Amino acid sequence: MTSADYAEGISSTPRAKRGPSKKGEAARRELLAAAEKCLRKYGYGGISTRQVAMVADAPMSQIHYHFGSKQGLLLALFEDLNSRLLHRQTLMFASDLPLWRQWELACDYLDEDLASGYVRILNELAAAGWSDREIGDAVRKAVSGWKHLLTNVARRAEERFGGFGPLDPEDVAALVSSVFLGAEMNILSGHENPDVPVRRALRRFGALIRQFEENAAKGE
Amino acid sequence: MTSADYAEGISSTPRAKRGPSKKGEAARRELLAAAEKCLRKYGYGGISTRQVAMVADAPMSQIHYHFGSKQGLLLALFEDLNSRLLHRQTLMFASDLPLWRQWELACDYLDEDLASGYVRILNELAAAGWSDREIGDAVRKAVSGWKHLLTNVARRAEERFGGFGPLDPEDVAALVSSVFLGAEMNILSGHENPDVPVRRALRRFGALIRQFEENAAKGE
DNA sequence: ATTTAATTCGGTCGATCGACCGATATTTTG
DNA sequence: CAAAATATCGGTCGATCGACCGAATTAAAT
Incomplete structure (x- = not known):
């Protein structure tokens, strides 16, 4: 057997299946961390399993044992990163701060994610997803998650102070979602080009937003 | 000599420099077209000089002769594509149509570019530019061109019907620029996911925009 | 026409890549 | 303590890649 998480099919034979051990989980995380580091350094196109293994100080075969293939590793990394970010953003929007404050916080997060390299990784995987079906599916699922979050925010805003003209939530x-995604790409592409004042x-x-929000509050 | 467009330095020796011949130019275009086709099919990460040469029905050495390297080829392709798009968009905005009509045309162009694959190529090169200095410079230069165009449009709009509150042109x-860039990425990532109604x-x-514009016209 | 530059061509080289195998060590379960 | 499943390791394989070379060919200028 090559990987621990393969066929979970109906076990007609009462084999004693066993989950991953503590050491296994630790190694998995180590490899993911190394992959993240390499992805930042070399980009999606330039990353290689050898480099990842080198950084993790482990033989290459570990990667194929734990993730099945190079693609399996990158897929696992993507889902890990995205769930982290989506969770943080969900918590932030769940607060009952005024909308303009939440917008400001979203701007803060954008700066944070840019500095940490997250945004670049997500964008590179999105690009890779255009050629690779499996990665594309993962990206679509992630995008859908962000869309649901933002739609809920917009719906709440609509309830609080009326609609947005011809625009529904x-x-x-x-x-x-588009303006933030595009802003991230703009900043990343021209980080030494200060004449595109996206931030x-x-x-x-x-x-x-603040003007609009506070006027609506007075009107009530 | 390996390439025709190398050192253009001060010719102290009155050597009879000669430009590229007709056949040379034709071959160059042929290779660029083949590269564009391959880039659409395999993406930036998957493209190889062998595939390009195969599609162009030419030996690989042609690529290195005309473009110096794989990167030289991709760079030339990027600049070619971008100048085409920027030129078209400049013409469109130079018309004296009302702003909301120009916005609608920009939306039409977006659909066009998505269908033709242009947007995907530009985005993939942008991603590649984050790891590759030279490509990054080319992308920055391109982004700068778009920014100047859009800033001029915004400036004219400001003159026509007042400012945009706290936002300057x-x-x-x-x-x-961000919202269109992000919209393109959204559509590309989820083209089978109709629940993100970007268009x-x-x-x-x-x-x-139309409402705003026509109200401003009445006010005068 | 002759000379010189521009172009085309086939073939090869070294490097790197992802995947895979068999043997061994470690952990977990009964 | 066994016995079974899980995890680690070093090493190798075939495939593919981009770059490069020298010789032959074609086009342009004098």
Whole structure:
């Protein structure tokens, strides 16, 4: 057998299946951390299982044992990263801060994620997903998660202070998701090119939300 | 000599430098077209000079002769594509159509570019540019071109019907550029996932612009 | 026409990659 | 303590890649 998490089919034979041991889990995490480091350094196209194994100080065969293949490793890494980010963002939006404050916090997170390299990894995997069916499915699932989160936020905002003209909550969510995604790409592509003031524009848009929000509060 | 476009240094020796011949130019275009086709099929990470040469029905050595290296080929391809798109968009915005019509046309172009595969290629090269200095520089230069175009449009709009609150033209350009860039990524990542209505949202935002624009016209 | 540059061509080289195997060691279960 | 499942290890294999070379061919300029 090559990997621990293969066929979970109906066990007609009462074999004594056993889960991964503590050491196994630890090694798995070690490899994921190493892969993340390599992905930051070399990008999705440049990453190699040899480099990952080198950084993790383990033989290459560990990767194939724990993840089945190079792609399995990258897929596991992506799902790990995305669930972390989505969870954090969900917590933030669940707070009862005013909307403009939540927008500001989202801007803070954007800076954080850019500095840590997360955004770049997510974008690179998205690009890879256009050529690779399995990665593409994973990315689509992730995007869907973000979309649901933002749609809920937009729905709550609509209840609190009326609609957005011709835009319904799904539209607002799509636009907001797009503007942040695009902002991240803009910043990443031109990080030494200060004449595309994306951050400033996002912050000022937050100020716009604040005006609108506080006027609506007075109106009640 | 390996390539025709190397040292253009001061020719102290009156050597009879000669430009590329007609056949040379034709071969160059042939290779670029083949590279574009391969990039669509295999993505930036999966492309190989062998495949490109195969599609162009030419030996690999042609690529290195005309472009110096694989990277040289991809760089030339990127600049070719980008200049085509930027030129088209510049012409469109130079028309004296009302702003909301120009926005609608931009939406049409977006659909066009997505269908033709252009957007995907540009995004993949942007991702590659994060790991590769030279490609990164090319992408930055391209982004800068788009930014100038959009800033000019925003400036004209500001003159026509007042400012955008706390947002100055640079901010508007940054936001618009971001929202289209992000929309393209959203659509590409989830083209079989119809529950992220990016296109509809962009069109409806165009309707919003129209309301604003026509109200401003009445006010004068 | 002759000379010189530009171009085409087939073939090869070293490097790197992901996958895989068999043997061994470790842990967990009965 | 066994016996079974899980985990680790070093090493090798075939495939593919980009780059490069020298010789032959074609086109352009004098």
